[in-house]
Amino acid sequence: MQNIxxxxxxxxxxxxxxxxxxxxxxxxxxxxxxxxxxxxFRAAQAAPVTIHPEARPGEFTEELWMYDTxxxxxxxxxxxxxxxxxxxxxxxxxxxxxxxxxxxxxxxxIPVGVRTRGEVTPxxxxxxxxxxxxxxxxxxIDVYDCRLAATCILNSPDYLFLTTSDDQRGExxxxxxxxxxxxxxxx
Numbered sequence: 001m002q003n004i005x006x007x008x009x010x011x012x013x014x015x016x017x018x019x020x021x022x023x024x025x026x027x028x029x030x031x032x033x034x035x036x037x038x039x040x041f042r043a044a045q046a047a048p049v050t051i052h053p054e055a056r057p058g059e060f061t062e063e064l065w066m067y068d069t070x071x072x073x074x075x076x077x078x079x080x081x082x083x084x085x086x087x088x089x090x091x092x093x094x095x096x097x098x099x100x101x102x103x104x105x106x107x108x109x110i111p112v113g114v115r116t117r118g119e120v121t122p123x124x125x126x127x128x129x130x131x132x133x134x135x136x137x138x139x140x141i142d143v144y145d146c147r148l149a150a151t152c153i154l155n156s157p158d159y160l161f162l163t164t165s166d167d168q169r170g171e172x173x174x175x176x177x178x179x180x181x182x183x184x185x186x187x
Contacts, residue, residue, distance in 0.1 A: 003150060004031075004183070005032040005186070007033070008186075010031035034185075038133060042127070045124055045152075049124075050067050050068045051068065051089060057118060061088065064092060075147040077142070079180065082177050084097075084098065084174075087116060089118050089119075090125075148182075165180055
């Protein structure tokens, strides 16, 4: 699936099926935009959500993926160096850079200047993260020429894995940068 990064109004896309091809009851809507000097990721779903018990809005929190979370992965154009970003529906977040699939970059620290927000209601959730473009440049990632995947882990503890990745063979594994589409930047 092609991921669009817009430079104007957000282009809303949808995750409609889980890893094994089964339609989800309520699709997840997401978008990527470039706004001033930030890459902005938004996600929302009209469904209940389970929040990590230690997740605090706007704070860095380990292991968000163990509960419901919206995520994205962005890599350089060759699919080597990449960032995984987890966003809890309440606005808590976690990020890590990798030098190859599942190999953490020991030299990269936690990104600074990240801004997040989230809202959870009985009817659903929505969240937003803003990451400075300068951070991506420091990793050697050009968001105008990158590989990109939107992902979600939902329905914990009976997980559903959703992704825009082109490779959904075998067990769920989002760490397949070669299978993420080259992002299309639109005005």
